[in-house]
Amino acid sequence: MIGNSIIKLSNVDIYQQNHLVLSDVSLHIDKGEFVFLIGQTGSGKSSLMKVIYGEINIKNGGGHAGGFDLQKLTDKDIPFLRRKLGIVFQDFQLLTDRTIEENLIFVMKATGWKDKKLIDERIRDVLEKVGLRSKIKKMPHEISGGEQQRVVIARALLNDPEILLADEPTGHLDPETSEEVMLLLKDISRSGTAVLMATHNYHLIRTFPSRIIKCENGRVLEDVKIV
Ligand SMILES: Nc1ncnc2c1ncn2[C@@H]1O[C@H](COP(=O)(O)OP(=O)(O)OP(=O)(O)O)[C@@H](O)[C@H]1O
Numbered sequence: 001m002i003g004n005s006i007i008k009l010s011n012v013d014i015y016q017q018n019h020l021v022l023s024d025v026s027l028h029i030d031k032g033e034f035v036f037l038i039g040q041t042g043s044g045k046s047s048l049m050k051v052i053y054g055e056i057n058i059k060n061g062g063g064h065a066g067g068f069d070l071q072k073l074t075d076k077d078i079p080f081l082r083r084k085l086g087i088v089f090q091d092f093q094l095l096t097d098r099t100i101e102e103n104l105i106f107v108m109k110a111t112g113w114k115d116k117k118l119i120d121e122r123i124r125d126v127l128e129k130v131g132l133r134s135k136i137k138k139m140p141h142e143i144s145g146g147e148q149q150r151v152v153i154a155r156a157l158l159n160d161p162e163i164l165l166a167d168e169p170t171g172h173l174d175p176e177t178s179e180e181v182m183l184l185l186k187d188i189s190r191s192g193t194a195v196l197m198a199t200h201n202y203h204l205i206r207t208f209p210s211r212i213i214k215c216e217n218g219r220v221l222e223d224v225k226i227v
Contacts, residue, residue: 005031006029006066006194007027007029008027008028008029009025009062010062010063011024011026012058012060012061012062013059013060014047014051015059016047016056022215022218023218025219027222028222030194031194032189032193032194035195036197037196038198038200038205038226039216040215040216045198045215046167048220049165051063052085052163052196054073058071066081066084068081085163086153086155086158086161086193087156087165087166088153088156088167089166090168090169090170090172094148099136100132100139100140101137103155104123104127104151104154105119107155108123111158123158124136126158130151130154130184131150131184132147135147149177157188160193162194163194164188164195166198168199169181169197170199170201178204179204182204182207
């Protein structure tokens with residue numbers, strides 16, 4: 001972390017293959033801050049997130065995320081960077097052939113957890129946090145879409161990330177369930193994890209006022225106001 005910013009980009013150009021998607025991007029997100037990311041389909045929101053989690057390399061400019069220098073990121077650094085990040089997408093991506101508990105164990109083992117007691121404790125902690133402690137033995141198809149999304153958020157919290165990237169996390173949810181997921185994400189940011197949430201949902205943006213970053217015409221605008 002440099003200063004209070006957990007994510008900082010300075011004059012970065014972001015390419016998908018050879019196509020320049022966003023140019024001269026400068027932004028910062030502070031520790032524990034909640035920020036909306038808006039912009040039309042194809043404007044570059046997902047590309048921006050991919051830079052933050054190290055899937056797209058930056059060409060010009062500089063930046064850091066979770067203490068990693070994004071310009072100097074090597075293949076070896078990426079798993080360590082990803083452990084500082086939680087990632088939530090709109091399609092729930094739970095493994096359908098195993099219980100909620102087994103889904104979470106799978107991720108923990110993949111990220112280096114070995115002690116069974118610590119694994120059990122951590123799983124209970126994150127499920128408690130998203131209000132789903134009682135669903136631990138259920139299969140994904142036995143819980144609702146909103147609950148599945150909360151499990152995905154719980155999964156993203158397993159490694160106590162400094163940053164949570166959420167790409168349209170309420171895209172498939174009804175308005176009431178979307179608000180519940182938003183309250184949860186807000187709560188997570190209050191407890192110290194920075195949350196960057198891409199959304200097209202202006203109702204949520206109005207209901208939960210927060211700083212807004214916008215991708216538009218190949219640029220990133222910080223501190224946008226919507227009417
Ligand atoms: N793998 C890829 N290869 C080449 N071009 C890509 C690739 N992925 C995305 N693009 C292009 O990059 C641009 C930005 O796409 P991106 O997915 O970042 O937009 P977005 O704002 O997240 O859109 P949406 O709201 O639909 O998710 C688009 O023009 C898209 O066609």
